[in-house]
Amino acid sequence: MLVAPERSARVAEIVDEARELLEREGPEGLTMRRLAEAVGIRAPSLYKHVQSKEHLEALLMAEAFRGMGAELHEAITGARKGRSATTALAEVGRAYRRWALAHPHLYRLTTGGPLPRERLPEGLEAWTAEPVVVAVGGDPDRARSAWAFAHGMTILELDDRFPPDADLDAAWTAGIGALGEPGGRARPSRPARG
Amino acid sequence: MLVAPERSARVAEIVDEARELLEREGPEGLTMRRLAEAVGIRAPSLYKHVQSKEHLEALLMAEAFRGMGAELHEAITGARKGRSATTALAEVGRAYRRWALAHPHLYRLTTGGPLPRERLPEGLEAWTAEPVVVAVGGDPDRARSAWAFAHGMTILELDDRFPPDADLDAAWTAGIGALGEPGGRARPSRPARG
DNA sequence: GTCTATATTGTGATAGAC
DNA sequence: GTCTATCACAATATAGAC
Numbered sequence: 001m002l003v004a005p006e007r008s009a010r011v012a013e014i015v016d017e018a019r020e021l022l023e024r025e026g027p028e029g030l031t032m033r034r035l036a037e038a039v040g041i042r043a044p045s046l047y048k049h050v051q052s053k054e055h056l057e058a059l060l061m062a063e064a065f066r067g068m069g070a071e072l073h074e075a076i077t078g079a080r081k082g083r084s085a086t087t088a089l090a091e092v093g094r095a096y097r098r099w100a101l102a103h104p105h106l107y108r109l110t111t112g113g114p115l116p117r118e119r120l121p122e123g124l125e126a127w128t129a130e131p132v133v134v135a136v137g138g139d140p141d142r143a144r145s146a147w148a149f150a151h152g153m154t155i156l157e158l159d160d161r162f163p164p165d166a167d168l169d170a171a172w173t174a175g176i177g178a179l180g181e182p183g184g185r186a187r188p189s190r191p192a193r194g
Numbered sequence: 195m196l197v198a199p200e201r202s203a204r205v206a207e208i209v210d211e212a213r214e215l216l217e218r219e220g221p222e223g224l225t226m227r228r229l230a231e232a233v234g235i236r237a238p239s240l241y242k243h244v245q246s247k248e249h250l251e252a253l254l255m256a257e258a259f260r261g262m263g264a265e266l267h268e269a270i271t272g273a274r275k276g277r278s279a280t281t282a283l284a285e286v287g288r289a290y291r292r293w294a295l296a297h298p299h300l301y302r303l304t305t306g307g308p309l310p311r312e313r314l315p316e317g318l319e320a321w322t323a324e325p326v327v328v329a330v331g332g333d334p335d336r337a338r339s340a341w342a343f344a345h346g347m348t349i350l351e352l353d354d355r356f357p358p359d360a361d362l363d364a365a366w367t368a369g370i371g372a373l374g375e376p377g378g379r380a381r382p383s384r385p386a387r388g
Numbered sequence: 389g390t391c392t393a394t395a396t397t398g399t400g401a402t403a404g405a406c
Numbered sequence: 407g408t409c410t411a412t413c414a415c416a417a418t419a420t421a422g423a424c
Contacts, residue, residue, distance in 0.1 A: 010407090032400065044402075045408050053400065112306070114354050144360060145347075145369035149339065152346025160308050166338060175339035178372040204389090226418065238420075239390050247418065 011049050014039055015059045022060065022105045057109060058119035064103065064110040065120070069128035071095045076131040089135040089180035093150055093172060100154045108158065111151060137182060149175045205243050208233055209253045216254065216299045251303065252313035258297070258304040259314070263322035265289045270325040283329040283374035287344055287366060294348045302352065305345060331376060340373045 017038040036043040075095035079088040100107040136142040211232040230237040269289035273282040294301040330336040
């Protein structure tokens with residue numbers, strides 16, 4: 001009488017171990033052999049639960065989208081309680097950076113390279129990005145600018161591309177301040193406040 | 195009586211073939227075997243000229259910095275002839291994007307991951323970035339914002355992360371317009387023009 | 389400076405017994 | 407669903423002859 005769950009508890013366990021392994025040892029540490037060892041079985045047995053490593057990675061990406069998305073939604077929900085739109089973008093940016101720095105390898109896996117969209121739950125990617133769109137007021141071009149800025153800042157920080165003395169908080173503030181400001185030179189359609 | 199050149203013609207030839215191989219077939223195509231084949235020798239012979247693959251990659255990165263830097267410097271030199279500072283940033287952004295799209299794999303190699311700075315000519319990285327600093331008026335925080343934005347837009351475009359219907363020109367314009375605008379909310383120290 | 393031969397290490401994945 | 411055994415493949419790099 002029970003409907004079979006789409007993903008068995010075993011698969012959930014495998015994905016869970018894979019995530020921990022990835023975060024602990026980086027992408028080179030995530031091999032099917034080591035994953036099997038972490039789960040407590042032999043490598044070939046993994047393939048009874050997961051079609052391929054690429055499918056496993058897609059499951060990890062979905063996890064990442066859900067985790068990061070939850071924090072971004074939380075950030076904008078908190079920010080909208082009586083604060084301005086500019087502050088909302090700052091809050092979302094902070095949450096974005098915080099999540100990425102807390103899960104660097106998962107972030108890299110999910111954002112570094114093309115997305116296997118056909119293997120991800122429909123709508124998940126859009127749901128994760130939604131807070132950014134809301135925070136900039138709905139303009140898709142501005143949303144893409146902001147998302148590119150956030151990703152650029154984040155990945156450059158993760159890759160240690162900034163000089164050691166760089167003030168990254170200041171760079172974030174400068175970028176968010178500029179991008180969150182409606183009525184910038186590029187989009188004079190809406191009158192600036194004041 | 196001749197002073198030995200630091201890098202032999204053979205090394206130059208190897209780096210040249212490596213660059214073409216990388217651009218033609220991507221990072222997985224750049225193996226020591228295939229590179230040797232392209233040069234016309236056997237793989238082990240490469241190691242008489244190049245210490246390791248990582249050293250070879252550092253040479254490729256230096257090439258990339260020089261190539262991209264030349265275009266960025268050209269862009270800002272052209273732009274400063276009688277145009278405004280905002281236009282200068284737009285010109286540099288255009289040159290940045292153009293160079294990256296023309297050399298996607300070289301761009302990825304050079305910007306994706308930590309830099310082996312100890313293997314790069316001193317000052318080369320800073321020279322390449324200089325036009326961005328100049329274009330934003332010298333503020334290092336704004337320069338880092340702009341550089342992060344440009345890198346984010348570029349790598350997301352290369353990785354096909356934007357929806358097919360996204361207007362990337364518009365996103366670039368929105369971002370450059372906002373970041374190139376002095377006196378944004380984040381940095382009110384300079385009075386806005388007008 | 390080039391060669392042949394090889395070391396060493398790793399990967400993802402499959403067949404088929406139980 | 408797990409196992410043993412193994413395939414098929416690729417990589418960087420070194421030794422030592424010429």
